[in-house]
Amino acid sequence: xxxxxxxxxxxxxxGAIVQINCTYQTSGFNALFWYQQHAGEAPTFLSYNVLxxxxxxxxxxxxxxxxxxxxYLLLKELQMKDSASYLCAVRDSNxxxxxxxxxxxxxxx
Amino acid sequence: IAGITQAPTSQIxxxxxxxxxxxxxxxxxxxxxxxxxxLGLGLRLIHYSxxxxxxxxxxxxxxxxxxxxxxxxxxxxxxxxVPSQTSVYFCASSxxxxxxxxxxxxxxxxxxxx
Numbered sequence: 509x510x511x512x513x514x515x516x517x518x519x520x521x522x523g524a525i526v527q528i529n530c531t532y533q534t535s536g537f538n539a540l541f542w543y544q545q546h547a548g549e550a551p552t553f554l555s556y557n558v559l560x561x562x563x564x565x566x567x568x569x570x571x572x573x574x575x576x577x578x579x580y581l582l583l584k585e586l587q588m589k590d591s592a593s594y595l596c597a598v599r600d601s602n603x604x605x606x607x608x609x610x611x612x613x614x615x616x617x
Numbered sequence: 618i619a620g621i622t623q624a625p626t627s628q629i630x631x632x633x634x635x636x637x638x639x640x641x642x643x644x645x646x647x648x649x650x651x652x653x654x655x656l657g658l659g660l661r662l663i664h665y666s667x668x669x670x671x672x673x674x675x676x677x678x679x680x681x682x683x684x685x686x687x688x689x690x691x692x693x694x695x696x697x698x699v700p701s702q703t704s705v706y707f708c709a710s711s712x713x714x715x716x717x718x719x720x721x722x723x724x725x726x727x728x729x730x731x
Contacts, residue, residue, distance in 0.1 A: 550722035551722050552722070610659065
């Protein structure tokens with residue numbers, strides 16, 4: 509079956525760096541997405557990986573290894589507003605998006 | 618309006634009643650989707666539409682129906698609501714899956730079936 513795993517919850521300190529991992533097993537692979545979702549709000553698009561390697565976007569970076577079925581989202585210089593859930597999603601070869609349950613990130617001062 | 622508008626924002630519904638959740642986008646996106654989000658679970662696809670006039674079933678379609686009469690509107694109907702349909706419902710759209718621009722989501726409808 510199709511499966512995406514990510515930690516349920518993580519805690520980090522303001523100003524620090526945190527890495528949120530995502531592993532996946534899907535029917536083929538087309539792309540991997542990361543979304544941010546603040547409590548009570550809609551998910552918003554953060555990043556997109558198609559090829560192996562690191563994609564950097566300001567304080568956020570996303571890494572992909574297709575051979576390992578693995579991705580991570582790296583958040584630098586953490587701010588209190590980064591407290592949110594981070595959703596990993598894989599688009600399979602049928603162009604269907606499979607979603608992880610999300611990682612709740614708690615930022616402490 | 619800009620982006621995707623969903624209505625209502627929240628609703629308490631008696632079991633057995635019929636209800637339609639509304640979704641309208643003004644971005645001229647071809648593809649639209651309905652998801653439900655439950656605590657501890659990932660977003661689950663209910664129905665989708667790749668273009669106006671076509672619809673398809675997602676992972677959890679039972680008890681739900683959709684229509685896509687035009688590009689902008691994609692309503693979701695619960696024919697006879699049951700308590701297990703208590704959830705947060707998100708409508709989303711995308712312009713071109715190959716561009717990787719991701720999905721744009723509406724603000725969600727929180728539905729409670731009692």
